[in-house]
Amino acid sequence: MASLSASNHVARVLSVANHVADVDASSRIANSWRRCLVSHKLDPARQGPPQTLTEAEIRHVAEPLEETIRLVTPELDDLARILRDAGYCVNLADVNATMLFSHLPGEADAKMFLDWKIYTGSNFAETFEGTNGLGTALAEEKPILVHRDEHFRAQWHMFSCAVAPLFDQAGRLAGAVNITSCREDLERAAHQLALAVTMEATRRMEGAIFRGYFRNAWIATVPGDGGSGLLAYDDDRRIVGACRSARALLGLTDGMIATGIDLSRNVKFEHRAARSADEIVELRRADGSALGQGHVAPPLRARPSTQRRDVPVDRFDSLHRLAGRDPGLIKSVKRLRSIGDHNLPVLLYGETGVGKDVFARAIHAASNRARNHYVALNCAAMPESLIDAELFGYEAGAFTGARRDGSKGLIVQADGGTLFLDEIGDMPIALQTRLLRVLENREVWPLGALKPVPVDIRLISATHRDLGRMAEEGAFRADLYFRLRGMEVRLPALRERADRDDIIRQIAREEAPDCRLSDEAWALLSAYPYPGNMRQLRHVLRLAGCTAEDGVVTDADLDLPPFGGRTAEPDLAAAERATIVEALRKHSGRVTEAARALKLSRATLYRKIKQLKIETAQ
Numbered sequence: 001m002a003s004l005s006a007s008n009h010v011a012r013v014l015s016v017a018n019h020v021a022d023v024d025a026s027s028r029i030a031n032s033w034r035r036c037l038v039s040h041k042l043d044p045a046r047q048g049p050p051q052t053l054t055e056a057e058i059r060h061v062a063e064p065l066e067e068t069i070r071l072v073t074p075e076l077d078d079l080a081r082i083l084r085d086a087g088y089c090v091n092l093a094d095v096n097a098t099m100l101f102s103h104l105p106g107e108a109d110a111k112m113f114l115d116w117k118i119y120t121g122s123n124f125a126e127t128f129e130g131t132n133g134l135g136t137a138l139a140e141e142k143p144i145l146v147h148r149d150e151h152f153r154a155q156w157h158m159f160s161c162a163v164a165p166l167f168d169q170a171g172r173l174a175g176a177v178n179i180t181s182c183r184e185d186l187e188r189a190a191h192q193l194a195l196a197v198t199m200e201a202t203r204r205m206e207g208a209i210f211r212g213y214f215r216n217a218w219i220a221t222v223p224g225d226g227g228s229g230l231l232a233y234d235d236d237r238r239i240v241g242a243c244r245s246a247r248a249l250l251g252l253t254d255g256m257i258a259t260g261i262d263l264s265r266n267v268k269f270e271h272r273a274a275r276s277a278d279e280i281v282e283l284r285r286a287d288g289s290a291l292g293q294g295h296v297a298p299p300l301r302a303r304p305s306t307q308r309r310d311v312p313v314d315r316f317d318s319l320h321r322l323a324g325r326d327p328g329l330i331k332s333v334k335r336l337r338s339i340g341d342h343n344l345p346v347l348l349y350g351e352t353g354v355g356k357d358v359f360a361r362a363i364h365a366a367s368n369r370a371r372n373h374y375v376a377l378n379c380a381a382m383p384e385s386l387i388d389a390e391l392f393g394y395e396a397g398a399f400t401g402a403r404r405d406g407s408k409g410l411i412v413q414a415d416g417g418t419l420f421l422d423e424i425g426d427m428p429i430a431l432q433t434r435l436l437r438v439l440e441n442r443e444v445w446p447l448g449a450l451k452p453v454p455v456d457i458r459l460i461s462a463t464h465r466d467l468g469r470m471a472e473e474g475a476f477r478a479d480l481y482f483r484l485r486g487m488e489v490r491l492p493a494l495r496e497r498a499d500r501d502d503i504i505r506q507i508a509r510e511e512a513p514d515c516r517l518s519d520e521a522w523a524l525l526s527a528y529p530y531p532g533n534m535r536q537l538r539h540v541l542r543l544a545g546c547t548a549e550d551g552v553v554t555d556a557d558l559d560l561p562p563f564g565g566r567t568a569e570p571d572l573a574a575a576e577r578a579t580i581v582e583a584l585r586k587h588s589g590r591v592t593e594a595a596r597a598l599k600l601s602r603a604t605l606y607r608k609i610k611q612l613k614i615e616t617a618q
Contacts, residue, residue, distance in 0.1 A: 006045065006154040013037070013044040013152060028140065029150045032131040035139075036152045040127045044152050050129055053098060053121040062100045064327045064589045066334070068174060069101060071212045072166070072205040076101065076177070079201045083179055083194060086186070089113050091178040092166075096592055097125040097135045099178070112182045118159075124178075129153060133161025134178045141165050141173055145195050147188050158182050162195035164202040169213040169232075170254070171244035172588075177202045206243065214241050215300045222267060222283060223292040224249040234509060237263040238516060258501065258526075260508070260516040267291065315370070318362040322355070325499035327589035328615025332489045339487060341368040345439075347424075347484045348462040350491030353533030356462040357422060359491060364418040369458055372417030375410045380423035387431055392438075394447035411444050411455055418458045424484065425465035425476060436480045459484065490615050494530040494537060495578070498585040501526060507537055512545030512553060520555040528560050577612040580605070584614070 016030045017037045036042045053061065062069065072092065080090040080103035087109040092101040102120040104110040113119055126135030130152025137144045143164045149157045161180045168174040179198050181191065207230060211219060214232035217240050222229045229246025233239050238260040242252045250266045268288075269281040283291035316337055323329035336346075346363060348356045357376060364374045377391060393409020411419060421427070427435070438444055439459065443452035461484045470476035494500060504525050508517060517525070521544075530536050544557040580598070587593040595605040608614075 009149060009154040009157060010044045012149075028136070028142075028144060029131060029146070032126065032136050032139070033152055036126065036130040040130070042128075042130045042152065044130065044154055046153060047155055049117040049122075051123045052117055053123070055121075058098075058100065058121045061094060061096075061098055063331060063334070065094060065100065065175070066330070067212070068168070068209060071208045073101075075201050075205045075208065076103070079177070079179075079198065082197065086181065086190075086194070087183045088179045088181050088194065089118060091120075091134070091180070092175060093124070093134055093138070093178055094175045095138060095173050095590065096123065097138050097176070098123045099134075100175075109182060112158075113180070118180060129156075132156060133163040133180065134176055137163035137165055137178075138173070138176050143195060143199050145188070145191050147191060158184070160186065160188075160191045162191050162198055164195070164199045166202055166209075167206055167244045169210045169241055169243065171242070171247050174209070177205070210241070210243050211297075217241065217299055219297045220267070220269070220281075220283075221295040221297075222246055222249060223294055228294070231263070231267065233263045236513065239263055239266070240505070240509075255519060255522070258505065258517070259519055259522050260505070262516070269294070269296070315366045318365055319359075322359055322362055324497070324502055325588075326492060326497045327584075328490065328492060328498075331615065335487065336363060336366070336489070343458050344486035345459045345461070345484050346486060347467070347488050348460065348491060349464070349488065350462070351464055351493050351533055353530075353535035354491045354493060355534045356491060357420065359489070360418070360420045360460045360462065363460060364420075364458075367418070367458065369417045373414050374418045374420065375414040376420040376422060377410050378422040380426040387428070388434070389447060391431065392434060392444055392446055393453075395449050407446075409444065409446055411438060411457060412446075412453055414457045415455045416457075418460060421459065421461045423463055424461040425463040425467055425470060429477065432477045432480050436477060436483060439480075439483050490613070492581075492615060494533045496581045496585070498589055500585065503534075504537065507534070508541050508553075511538055511541035512548065515545050515548045515551050515553045518552055518554045521553045521558060524555045524558055524560060576608070577614060580608060580612065581614060 013033050014037070017034045036044075069092065076090065076092055080088075083090060084103070084105050087105045089105055089109075090103040091099045093099050099118075099120050099122050104113055104119065123129075124132050124134040126132065126139045129135055131146060132151055132153075133144055133146040136146060143162075145160070145162045147160045151157060151159065159180055159182050161178060163176050163178045165173060166175045166177055177198055179194055181194075210230045210232070217232040217234055220231045220233070222231055224245060229249050230241075230243040231239060231246050231250075232241035239252070239257055239262075240260070242250070242257060246252065252261075252266065265286055268284045268286065279296055280293055281296050283294045285291055316333065319333045319336060323333045346360075348359060350356050360376070361374060364370060377387075379387060389407065389409070391410050393407045393412055438455070441452070442456065443454045445452050467476055467481050467484075471478040471481040494503065497503060508515075508525075525537075532539075540559055541553075543559055544553045547557050548554070580594070583594040583598050584591070587597065591605055591609070592602055595602045598605065600608075
C-alpha cells in the first residue's frame with residue numbers, strides 16, 4: 001500500500017473493512033483491519049502514544065518470565081547486533097504485547113523510537129493499537145510483516161514491523177520477538193529478509209528454552225518438513241516433553257505426554273545409555289518408515305563437565321527446583337537470593353505436608369553455613385516438659401533423670417549453622433521468652449549452667465498457624481513474632497500451585513519409576529485437592545507403584561479418599577481464594593488473562609489477590 005495522508009488512510013481502512021477497496025479481501029492485513037473496527041471498536045484516526053508501564057509495573061510483569069528472558073538473551077543480543085546498523089529496534093514482548101526487553105538502534109534512528117515511545121514497557125496489543133506487527137502476530141500466533149501503511153492507525157505509517165511469535169517448551173505462546181524500522185529507504189523485500197533472520201533466531205531461542213527446561217532429560221532432535229522438532233525423554237524412554245513442531249510432526253498431545261507415553265510408540269532409534277555427547281542417529285517412525293537423521297543429546301548429568309573444578313555449582317539450584325514454575329515461589333527464591341548470606345531469620349508458612357522442612361534444608365544448603373550443622377525440632381511433636389531441655393540444653397545433674405554428662409541442647413549444636421523450628425506456633429509462651437532472649441543476646445543459658453554459651457545461628461521457623469493473629473490475641477509473643485519474621489515465605493498447598501501437573505509427573509517418576517499412568521489415573525491425580533499435600537501424593541504414588549499390574553497405574557491403584565473439606569458450608573473466602581488461584585494457575589500467573597476468565601477488572605483482581613494473600617509474580 002502506497003504512503004497516504006492520514007485522512008486517505010482512514011478512508012482506505014474503512015473501505016477495506018466494508019469489502020470495497022481493491023485489495024485481497026482475505027489477506028491477513030484486511031482481516032486484522034476488520035477485527036480492529038468490528039471487534040475492538042478502534043478508530044484508525046486516533047492519535048497518541050501507546051500505553052506504557054512504569055518501571056515498577058515492568059518488573060512486576062517480567063518477573064515470571066525471568067528464566068525465559070535469561071535463556072533467550074544471548075540470541076536476542078546477537079540478533080540486535082546483526083540488525084542494529086540497519087536501523088532496527090529489537091524487542092522481546094510477553095503474550096500481552098508488552099515490550100519487556102529492548103535494543104534500540106544507533107543514535108540517529110533511536111531518537112525516533114524514543115519520541116514515539118517504542119521501547120521497554122510499551123504495549124502494542126492489537127486490541128489497543130490496531131493492526132501492527134507485534135499485536136497482530138500474537139493475536140494470530142503467526143509470523144507477520146506489517147509494512148508502513150498496513151498499520152491500522154495512521155500515525156504508525158512510517159514504521160515497518162517484522163515479528164515472530166515465541167513458543168515455550170510445551171508449545172504454548174510465550175511472547176514474541178519484534179524488529180521495527182523507521183527507515184524510508186528499506187523496501188518490503190529488505191524487511192522480508194530481516195523477518196526470515198528473526199524467525200530463525202526465534203527458533204534458536206525456543207530451542208534454548210526447551211533445553212533449559214529439560215536439561216535433566218535426554219533430548220532428541222527430530223527432522224520434519226517445517227523444521228526440526230525437539231523431544232525430551234527420561235532414562236526409561238518415556239516422553240516427558242515435546243516442542244510445538246514435534247507435537248505436530250508426531251501427533252503428540254498434552255495427555256499423551258502427561259501419562260508418560262513410551263518413546264517407541266512415536267519414534268525409534270538406537271539408544272545408548274553411555275552416550276556422553278550429542279550424536280547423529282537414524283530415526284524411524286513407529287511403523288518403521290524413515291524419518292531421517294536426528295541428534296540425541298544426553299542429560300547434563302551424563303555429560304563431561306566443561307567447567308573448571310574450582311567453579312562451584314549454583315548453590316541455589318535446590319531452591320529453584322523446589323520453586324518449579326510456580327510464580328509465587330519463583331518470587332520468593334529470587335528474594336532469598338538477594339539476601340544472600342545475611343543472617344536474616346526466615347519464617348515459612350504452609351499447610352502440613354507442603355515440604356517446609358525440605359525447603360528449610362534447601363535454604364541452609366544455599367547459605368555460607370552449609371558446611372555446618374542443620375538442626376531441626378518439631379515443637380508440636382515434642383512434649384512441653386522436654387522442649388526446654390532439648391532446645392537449651394542442661395548441665396550434669398540439673399534435674400532428676402538428666403544425663404550424667406549433661407546435654408548441649410539443639411541451639412548449641414546448631415552453632416555456626418541453621419536451627420529449624422517447625423510448628424513454632426505450638427511453642428509454649430515461657431519458652432518463647434527464653435528463645436527471644438537467645439536471639440537478642442546471641443547466647444544460651446543451659447539449665448543449671450553458671451555462665452552463658454555464645455552461639456551463632458541462623459533461625460528458620462515454620463508454622464501452619466496465623467502467627468500475626470495469635471500475636472494480636474496474646475497467644476504468641478508479638479516481639480518474638482517480629483524477630484522471627486525477617487523474611488516471610490508462603491509455601492502454597494499442592495492444589496494451589498501453578499505447576500501442579502509438573503510436580504505430579506516428577507513425583508510419579510520418583511515413586512513409581514517402573515510404571516506409567518493411565519489416562520484415568522492421570523485425570524484423577526490432576527483433579528484431586530490433596531489435603532495432605534506433597535506427603536500424601538508421595539505415599540499414594542509409592543503404593544500405586546507397588547500394586548500396579550503390567551506396569552500401568554490405573555485409577556483403581558490410587559488410594560485417594562473423598563475430600564470435601566471439613567465443614568458442610570464451605571468458607572466463602574476460601575472458595576473465592578481457590579477459584580482465583582486456579583484461574584492464575586491455568587493462565588500461568590498472567591493476571592490480565594485470569595481477570596478476563598473470571599470476568600473481573602484487572603484492578604479488582606489485584607485487590608482480591610492482596611486481600612486474600614495470594615502469592616503471584618504478576
